[in-house]
Amino acid sequence: MKVLVCISNVPDTTTKINFNDDKTSFNTTGVQFIINPYDEIALTRALELTEAQGGTVTVINIGDPSTDATIRKALAIGATDAVRINAIPRDAYFVATQIAGYAKDQGFDLILTGRESIDYNGAQVASLLGEMMDLPSISIVKSLQIEGGTATLEREIEGGKEVISCPLPLIASASEGMAEPRIPNMRGIMSARTKPLTVVEPVEVPNLQNIIKFEKPEGRGQVKLVSADEVNKLVDLLHSEAKTI
Amino acid sequence: MSVLIYAENSKGKLKKSSFEAASYAYSVASMLNTDAYAISIGEVSNEELEKLAKYGIKKILTVNTAQMHNFVNQAYASVIAEAAKSLSSNVVVLSATFSGKALAPRLAVKLQAAYVDGAISLPTNDGAFTVRKGAFSGKAFADVSMSAVNKIIAINPNSFPIAENSQPAVVEAFAPTVKDTDFRTIVKEIIQAADKVSLPEAEIVVSAGRGLKGPENWGMIEELADLLGAATACSKPVSDAHWRPHSEHVGQTGIAVSPNLYIAIGISGAIQHLAGVSSSKVIVVINKDPEAPFFKAADYGIVGDAFDVVPKLIEAVKEFKATHA
Structure with missing residues (x-):
């Protein structure tokens, strides 16, 4: 089985978000970058499947050379090889077009992404890829089993789940529950240095939309404390002041 | 057009x-x-x-x-x-x-x-x-x-x-x-709890964290949620420990919610959790640690032990409902 896992280079989850003075770009000063946590879940599941059934796992990232460290980490976790499309990821449409352009004649049986990246939270790439490549796509998947060329997936829905069957090839976006992320071991880290990382130049993509400004939410006012002996007072405040019950 | x-x-x-x-x-x-x-x-x-x-x-x-x-x-x-x-x-x-x-x-x-x-x-x-x-x-x-x-x-x-x-x-x-x-995709089965309020759409969310000490203590959280017509949620350590399902995990790597009222019980308020709830209209925090960072991101707070405060809150909500029915 030939698997492609799409990984995004995102700020660590503990990062305090700041923007540059023009408010149109993220200030990366002092920020630690990681593999998008959902992509790490996808990568782990891809490794579990290929370890059990045979096959290869390629990771692909859209980024400039500064994302190589993140790609090497994916190789250390266990990916076979890596591809970097040498471009700044403008938006999800741009990213999906690059991945589709690379993947279309590579014969992947399975393409996995995370359910969304934790920076722009678009949750788009899996479905965009599905449409661009005319393949089925299943979003926000918490269980993925493959047997004899057919996948059984559990997709999250409001208040429950849907069990889906789909023949390969297919595209799925991984959510929590699909796998427990792995920590690379020393052997993995050593071997990652010599695994192939191919750099590919990007294709042209039409510009459909632009982020014109970022803004941070205003903080809440001072918290109103109620004594643990006067819980009734909280209920009154939520009714008469906050008007939420 | x-x-x-x-x-x-x-x-x-x-x-x-x-x-x-x-x-x-x-x-x-x-x-x-x-x-x-x-x-x-x-x-x-x-x-x-x-x-x-x-x-x-x-x-x-x-x-x-x-x-x-x-x-x-x-x-x-x-x-x-x-x-x-x-x-x-x-x-x-x-x-x-x-x-x-x-x-x-x-x-x-x-x-x-x-x-x-x-x-x-x-x-x-x-x-x-x-x-x-x-x-x-x-x-x-x-x-x-x-x-x-x-x-x-x-x-x-x-x-x-x-x-x-x-x-x-x-x-x-x-x-x-x-x-x-x-x-090409075929839906085999739809498994949906009929009487449960769905978390992403809920107007009120009752959420609990490690302060609850174990999955066996979620009865009072569910009771409070039922009374308020709320969905239940939890913090990441709770779903990681399998006390609650991943689908209840609210935060940066879980579900982002924007209810009218978010009640956080025994959750300290790590930056990743706050990210997932920041667009809630009103936030109530119940925590025994007065230094818990969540109080800085809350509208209302009670400093107190969940096992003391939540039963009292359940009684207070029952009383409120009886007089406002």
Whole structure:
């Protein structure tokens, strides 16, 4: 089985978000970058499947050379090889077009992404890829089993789940529950240095939309404390002041 | 030119989020001096669909064939794209539900459209068509200018009020052309708790963390949630420890929620958790540690032990309900 896992280079989850003075770009000063946590879940599941059934796992990232460290980490976790499309990821449409352009004649049986990246939270790439490549796509998947060329997936829905069957090839976006992320071991880290990382130049993509400004939410006012002996007072405040019950 | 909504249903009933989408679309249509239409896919009665008229929808197309009864994102995207073309709709509005998120990007490719997921504002009326959405998992907002001719907006559930703009509406059957390859995924089973409030759509959320000490202590959390008609949620350490399912995990790597009221019990308020709840309208924190960072991000707080405060709160809510029934 030939698997492609799409990984995004995102700020660590503990990062305090700041923007540059023009408010149109993220200030990366002092920020630690990681593999998008959902992509790490996808990568782990891809490794579990290929370890059990045979096959290869390629990771692909859209980024400039500064994302190589993140790609090497994916190789250390266990990916076979890596591809970097040498471009700044403008938006999800741009990213999906690059991945589709690379993947279309590579014969992947399975393409996995995370359910969304934790920076722009678009949750788009899996479905965009599905449409661009005319393949089925299943979003926000918490269980993925493959047997004899057919996948059984559990997709999250409001208040429950849907069990889906789909023949390969297919595209799925991984959510929590699909796998427990792995920590690379020393052997993995050593071997990652010599695994192939191919750099590919990007294709042209039409510009459909632009982020014109970022803004941070205003903080809440001072918290109103109620004594643990006067819980009734909280209920009154939520009714008469906050008007939420 | 017109505005089209995808009216999503659950078991034949239109979702609340579909009425939010209708109200939003009516506002956009008014701004553009045009009309708002709807497309429904699945087993929904015409009588149910006529409810959309109350929120300003003038025409409702319905696709109610057996083949279309289960959600298949590829097929649904084909149908909506065809409806948008036949109604000359260049703005499509839907709700950013699990299904909405799965089909909208496919629709964006079909229509060569700009697409904003999780919108929390109406578009600006300055020609730039700028829509605000959450970014960095709730730690920031991004304003996105949608320059393409066609535009798709998936609105964040529970972020827009339902507004009445009653007018007569017609329901018409719509017969789209779908391909066999649209149906490669097959829904085998739908498992849904009938009586549980769904977390992403909930108006009130009762959430608990490690302060609860173990899964056996969630009875009082569920009781409080039931009383308030709320959904239950939890912090990451709780779902990581399998005390609660992952689907209840709220935070940066879980679900982002925007309820009217978020009650956090025994959750310290790590930056990743705060990211997932920052767009809640009112936040109540109950924690025995007065230094818990969550108090800095809360509107109301009680410093106290969950095992003391929650039973008292349950009694207080019962009393309130008895006097306000």
